[in-house]
Amino acid sequence: MVTQHVLPELRPMWWEHGMRARVDAGLRGVFAQLPRLVAEALRIGWRADRARTLVVAFATVCSGAMATFGLLATQRVLIQLFSAGPTPDRVRAALPALVLLALATATRGALGTVTGYALNGLTPQVNREVERRLFEMTSAVRLEAFDEDSFADDMERASRGTESAIVLVQEVFNLLAGVVGLLAVAVAVVVIHPLLLAALLVATVPNAYAALRAGHEKFRTFLAGSARRRRLWVLQRLMAERISAPELRSYGLRDFVLGLYDQVMGAQTTIEMRLARRVTATTAVGAVIGGVALSGVYVLLGALLVEGQIPLAAAATCVVAVQAAQRSLSVVTYQVDRVFANGQHFNEYVGFLRKSASHLPAEAAGALEPSRLQEISVSGVSLRYPDRDSPAVDNVSLTIRAGETVALVGENGSGKSTLAAMIAGLRAPTSGTIRWNGRPLDDWDAGALRRRVSVALQEHHRWPFTAATNIALGDLTGDPHRPRIETAAAMAAAHDMIQDLPHGYDTLLDRTFADGQDLSGGQWQRITAARAFYRDADLLIMDEPSSALDPRAEDTLFQAIRGRQGRRTTILITHRLANVIHADRIFVLHDGVLVEQGRHEELMTAGGRYAQLFTLQAAGYLA
Ligand SMILES: Nc1ncnc2c1ncn2[C@@H]1O[C@H](COP(=O)(O)OP(=O)(O)OP(=O)(O)O)[C@@H](O)[C@H]1O
Known part of the structure; x- marks a missing residue:
């Protein structure tokens, strides 16, 4: 089997972007x-803590000045x-x-301690400031943002970018300390x-x-x-993690994955070794050029000394200076x-914040406090997911009145969850309008409206x-409130299990x-339903609340x-x-279209899609 087909090209990891940019930019870039970048780092520091940023900047420059004093004092001592x-x-x-030299050295040391203290x-503060801005954004963007293929990747890289902020500052x-030192x-x-x-230039520039x-x-x-590391990361998860461990053993996949x-590793290791040889060669050539240049400088110093152009003390100081400059x-x-x-x-990180701003909900056009639910109307509503040819929900219109229990049924992928998410205000329709008590959802204060709706999601x-x-x-x-929590748990058949x-x-x-x-899938589903019951909402939306429940728990929940x-x-x-037999109305969706609606008896009499599905399922029980 060809590995590429089993482990196709993976997305680059967050850190590879910086690396690639570095390689692509070249030295001049x-x-x-x-x-x-320097300005950006100073800005971050300044925003997080002005005093400390000033202290670090001041101490860095002063420390450089002390280095000059130190060298001049060294020369005086030597003279x-x-x-x-x-x-x-x-x-x-x-x-x-000598006293001056000692003072300059001590001051430099003290300034180093001050810098370290201020940076610590x-x-x-920088971490907190940068992280909070990211989380404020990721928790505010509309759900649609997560449908975009690149969003999760961008977010991953942005969250790693937060860690880079303080590193960048440091x-x-x-x-700056290095430059000031030079x-x-x-x-x-x-x-x-x-x-x-x-x-000095001759001795240091070629080496640099x-x-x-x-x-x-x-x-x-x-x-x-990096390709090696990414694949290794995938393989490590397959071979060393709890989640894959049972199947790895039950199917005997060990030799296959090894x-x-x-x-993967054989091919990658060869590439890396070839490059490693080139690095060694470049470093060695650099070291040789540096060594030759340095010898040249010492020869020059010797010549100047012999000809009496510079005093011995200056030559000795120059040797010290060359070493300091090289450091x-x-x-x-x-x-x-x-x-x-x-x-x-x-x-x-900065790019992600900028891009995500386009996913923020529009400033509430109307901030009306929603009144208690009387009616929800869905008029000509459609939703098309990005990169999908056909709409998930196609021109659906229906009305739900307060106090009703309605059911959305249909085959997998018929658009039920998508429609429910739009009614809950979690997703905006691509076209059409959903109204709460006669006004479009956007007219109401979004937070207040959500508090009137409780949703138990299929993917809880x-x-x-x-x-x-x-x-x-x-x-x-x-x-x-513990008694209220226990009541909600009992409604979802979760109370005994939790106890x-x-x-x-x-x-x-x-x-x-x-x-x-950890809980079983069905136990988690009970907790999810209990959470939805706990919110005493006007509208309760339950998406597949019983798919993993045992018959007894299912019966309790539906009661x-x-x-x-x-x-x-x-x-x-x-x-x-x-x-759904007892529902006030049943809406049947097929390929996003509302194809039937009515009570159970009416739909059975009509003998359409619902009747077919119901009869099929009932036959399974009677067989
Ligand atoms: N986030 C998404 N991005 C792209 N397409 C999606 C997304 N969510 C759902 N879809 C697609 O939209 C269509 C409707 O999905 P939806 O989840 O609403 O169906 P459903 O009737 O609830 O299905 P099921 O019975 O399996 O829960 C499906 O074709 C599905 O593949």
């Missing part, structure tokens, strides 16, 4: 973008020590410069002897260029390995790469909270946490639903047609 005269006198003469305080300050050395060297600046090129090759290597591993330069080259790559991740979520909280989530307008859990209603329903428990009839309004979606 990286430098062109640096000023914008005094190399001057003529008895040794004790020379040491005494060097003392003031800045980190949680690295920009590191970069300038400090340059200033000190010029003050000592202008010619030494040329020597080689380091940047090697960095470029390393990025390419990393990128080449075979896939060998194929700063390696910081700068490393940070340039890091700032660029993290800047790209952060760009993903398993919230990682206790059983009690899972039910109380149905209505967070007041404090959770049997190790900590009853206080059992945590998530195995990721210590002491957490509770029938108990609402005449008092509250219920929309029921189910394939178990025995449960």
Whole structure:
């Protein structure tokens, strides 16, 4: 079997975008973008905590100034020590410069501590500010945003981009520290002897260029390995996770998956090894050029010394300066790469926020407080999902009056859930209008309207909270009320089951946490129904509430639903047609179109699609 067919090309991971941008931009592109990224990092820091950002910036620059002082003081010390005269006198003469050197060194150390302290305080604030803005956006966008193929990917990358924000800030300050350090050395060297600046450049620039090129090759290597890492990630999930473990064993898939591993990894490892050799070659060439250049500088210094152009002290200081410059330069080259790559991740975050703004609900045209439900009317409503040729719901019109229990039935994919989601206000129709008490849904205050509707979705979520909280989530307008929670649970046949859990209603329903428990599919479905009952809503929408329930639980649930009839309004979606016999009206959908409607007896007499489905199902029970 060809691996490509089993493990086709996977989507790039979030971090690969930054890497790819780095490789594509090349060295010149990286430098062109640096000023914008530096400005962006400073802006984030400034927004999160002005005082700390100022402290870090000030300490970084001062620390550079101290480096200049330090080098100049070093030279003064050397001049005094190399001057003529008895040794004790020379040491005494060097003392003031030595004190200055010690002071500059100590101040630099102190400034480093101040910078670290301020940055540590800045980190949680930047993280919080950036993350909160993301969550404010992801929890506000319309549901339709999630239908877009790229949305989930963009969000994944954006959420990783939040982690890059503080890294970007820190690295920009590191970069600034490196640049200030370099300038400090340059200033000190010029003050000592202008010619030494040329020597300094010769000794450091070739090495720096080689380091940047090697960095470029390393990025390419990393990128080449990304396909391997993505596949490894998939294979790891298949071979090492709980969810796939039972099937892996029951079908004896171990050798098959290990075979896939060998194929994928064999090819990838060869590519990576080839690139690794190139990185080593570039680094080695860089090191040789750097070494030769440095020897040249030392030869130049020797010549200047011999000809008496510079004093011995200046030559010695220059050696110290070259070493300091090399240290700063390696910081700068490393940070340039890091700032660029993290800047790209952060760009993903900024871009996501910008793009998502187009998915935010329109500012409420009307903010009317909705009145108690009297009637819902659906007029000529259609919805077409993106990338779908035919509409999921096609020109449907119907009316539901307060107190009615109506059922939406039809085969898989006929549009029942989509129609219910539009009635619940979770999705906007592509065309047509849904009215609540005669006014379009958009006229009402969206939050207030939602509070009057309770929805048990087919694809319900398993919230990682206790059983009690899972039910109380149905209505967070007041404090959770235990007797009310238990009543809702009893209506959904969940009460006894919850009491049997190790900590009853206080059992945590998530195995990721210590002491957490998992429930069966049917047990979760009971909790979901209980949550919907807990919200005492005008309109209850239940989408396939009993697909995983045992007959006894199903009976309890439908009794509770029938108990609402005449008092509250219920929309029921189910394939178990025995449960819709008592509905006030049954709407039959087929390929998104409303093809029949009426009471059970009327539809049976009509002998249409509903009658066929019902008879088919009933025959199964009688056989
Ligand atoms: N988010 C989505 N994006 C694209 N197409 C979708 C989406 N949700 C549903 N569809 C498609 O819309 C059509 C109607 O789906 P819907 O879930 O409303 O049907 P249903 O009648 O509730 O089906 P079932 O009985 O299986 O629950 C189907 O063809 C389905 O594939």
